Amino acid sequence: MSEPKRTVSAEAMQEEWLEVQAAQADPAMFEPLYERYYEAIFLYVFRRTTDQALSADLCSQVFLKALQQLPRYQFRGVPFSAWLYRIAANEIAQHFRRNRRRQIVTLEEEASAHLADELGGLPAPDLMPALVAALDTLKPDDLHLIELRFFEGLPFREIAAILDITENNAKVKAFRILNRLKKKIAAS
Incomplete structure (x- = not known):
């Protein structure tokens, strides 16, 4: 299988882990992580909902849960974004279960x-x-x-x-x- 569009270096992940640790100690330090990943997570959600307002709401939930659960986050050798995508996937699935609707896939x-x-x-x-x-x-x-x-x-x-x-x-x-x-x- 071919390689993905992007990869993250070990050095960048280590720097990011330091940012996460700073945010764990002081939630105000979460902002750089939020700024870095908001757009990617929003687009991930939007591709599955095709509704901008709903995507914004779900994305807000993702980052709220991430901030609330941040003290329990542990570095596992992958970018912080993997954890955010997991939270987003759960939020999307929960939304579609609650509303008994089928999930949407947008093909670009x-x-x-x-x-x-x-x-x-x-x-x-x-x-x-x-x-x-x-x-x-x-x-x-x-x-x-x-x-x-x-x-x-x-x-x-x-x-x-x-x-x-x-x-x-x-x-x-x-x-x-x-x-x-x-x-x-x-x-x-």
Whole structure:
């Protein structure tokens, strides 16, 4: 599988961990973390809700919970954002459960092209209807993994932290999900 859009150096994660520790000691020090990740978390939520006001509300909940739970946060060798994505995923899932609505997935051209490459290099316009239909058949957990990998561009290490599984398990699951998607697209 190809590499994600972004990676974070060990040095940057160590610097970030110092920022987290400062925020754990003094909540006023949380602002740089909030400023750094608000837009990414907002977009993550927005891609699943397509409602700007709802996304803003859910994003506020994510950062409120992060601030409230910050004293219990422990560095695990992945960026702080992995923890925020996990909180956001839980908030989104809780929202859709409460409202008994199906979750939305927004396919952007770049993400669908990246996913198309992984699915055998079919041109994205030819693949799009079959891809949408195939994604619609995935279980929520499988869809979430595909979203994190291809739509958010996260590396497997962060995906593993978000989903609370091993990095190897995340890779194996992604490989199996992609194989199922290939079969469904080929059959369509």
